[in-house]
Amino acid sequence: MEKASSLAEDYFSRYQDLIPNYESFLNALSEPLPLYFRLNTLKTQDPDRVVRGLARQGFEVTPVEAVPWFFRVEPRDISLGNTDEYYLGLIYPMTLSSSLPVYALDPRPGEIILDLCAAPGSKTTQIAQLTEDQAIVVANDKRLDRITALVANLRRLGVASVVTTVYRGEQFPLGTTFDKVLVDAPCSGEGRYRKGYEGELLFHKEGHTNLPAIQKGLIVRAYDLLRPGGILVYSTCTINPEENEAVVDYLLRKRQAEVLSWEAPLPSHPGLTEWEGKPFHPELVKAKRFYAHEIGAVGFFVVKLRRQV
Numbered sequence: 636m637e638k639a640s641s642l643a644e645d646y647f648s649r650y651q652d653l654i655p656n657y658e659s660f661l662n663a664l665s666e667p668l669p670l671y672f673r674l675n676t677l678k679t680q681d682p683d684r685v686v687r688g689l690a691r692q693g694f695e696v697t698p699v700e701a702v703p704w705f706f707r708v709e710p711r712d713i714s715l716g717n718t719d720e721y722y723l724g725l726i727y728p729m730t731l732s733s734s735l736p737v738y739a740l741d742p743r744p745g746e747i748i749l750d751l752c753a754a755p756g757s758k759t760t761q762i763a764q765l766t767e768d769q770a771i772v773v774a775n776d777k778r779l780d781r782i783t784a785l786v787a788n789l790r791r792l793g794v795a796s797v798v799t800t801v802y803r804g805e806q807f808p809l810g811t812t813f814d815k816v817l818v819d820a821p822c823s824g825e826g827r828y829r830k831g832y833e834g835e836l837l838f839h840k841e842g843h844t845n846l847p848a849i850q851k852g853l854i855v856r857a858y859d860l861l862r863p864g865g866i867l868v869y870s871t872c873t874i875n876p877e878e879n880e881a882v883v884d885y886l887l888r889k890r891q892a893e894v895l896s897w898e899a900p901l902p903s904h905p906g907l908t909e910w911e912g913k914p915f916h917p918e919l920v921k922a923k924r925f926y927a928h929e930i931g932a933v934g935f936f937v938v939k940l941r942r943q944v
């Protein structure tokens with residue numbers, strides 16, 4: 636047990652000097668992730684009614700002050716996915732920090748928006764909600780089975796403004812230009828790792844292909860799909876600088892992108908300008924890192940960029 640319980644610590648030890656309050660980060664790995672849902676305002680404007688309905692089924696629901704339409708739910712041992720509120724599309728269970736990339740994207744009605752790695756659609760449906768279903772949204776994913784799940788979510792939530800495509804994002808056809816592109820990239824998911832009973836890391840998927848190479852291909856294609864002045868948001872749920880700052884640094888060396896500041900509703904830390912002796916573009920300080928133990932949700936990295944020409 637002693638040996639096993641050090642597995643998570645071993646894995647994260649390279650981040651010892653990077654993660655603020657590293658001890659409390661390690662402690663948080665043993666805690667279950669808090670549950671949240673987003674109220675789907677395309678189907679209801681009456682949060683009180685939804686909260687009362689869930690309370691009758693034994694849920695304790697608390698609004699999250701900082702993030703509009705998000706609610707924290709307890710306990711975890713009854714399934715939100717088996718409630719009428721879920722089936723009717725009044726709620727969409729998603730972790731709180733998963734709202735951040737769309738927050739940075741700031742989608743508006745009338746815009747043409749591409750969600751390049753969209754399935755199962757947490758962020759696509761959030762975009763549809765924030766634009767009151769009045770944008771044109773293309774939701775793409777390389778996996779048809781996951782697009783099928785996304786389409787089911789669109790139907791359940793009553794979204795009409797989204798069309799779906801199935802391309803490898805790196806090869807998404809050039810031609811149409813977008814006002815905004817979101818790349819919520821496939822990643823190692825370190826921000827969501829938790830310790831199991833024997834100290835093993837849950838959610839640790841072995842045998843990844845070269846994620847940074849895929850992520851670099853995705854971010855460059857996303858940039859090339861923007862109109863001049865268009866906005867790109869790149870996000871991951873990993874701590875790993877090679878999948879975050881190094882990917883954005885690659886784009887900044889290949890293209891004339893501008894890194895933008897944005898106001899986040901949850902506590903964050905600046906992006907890194909150096910990692911393991913390798914310098915990154917100084918503007919990366921405007922990227923934001925969110926750590927699981929500080930926000931009570933999955934750890935995230937989010938950066939907002941503008942296409943110059």
Ligand SMILES: C[S@@+](CC[C@H](N)C(=O)[O-])C[C@H]1O[C@@H](n2cnc3c(N)ncnc32)[C@H](O)[C@@H]1O
Pocket residue numbers: 733751752753754755756757758759775776777778781802803804805819820821822849
């Ligand atoms: C982090 S998940 C996206 C979650 C989604 N944005 C949401 O909020 O529900 C990453 C997605 O990227 C997809 N993906 C992986 N490689 C891809 C590629 N080369 N091109 C497009 N999508 C890819 C995966 O199938 C997966 O659905």
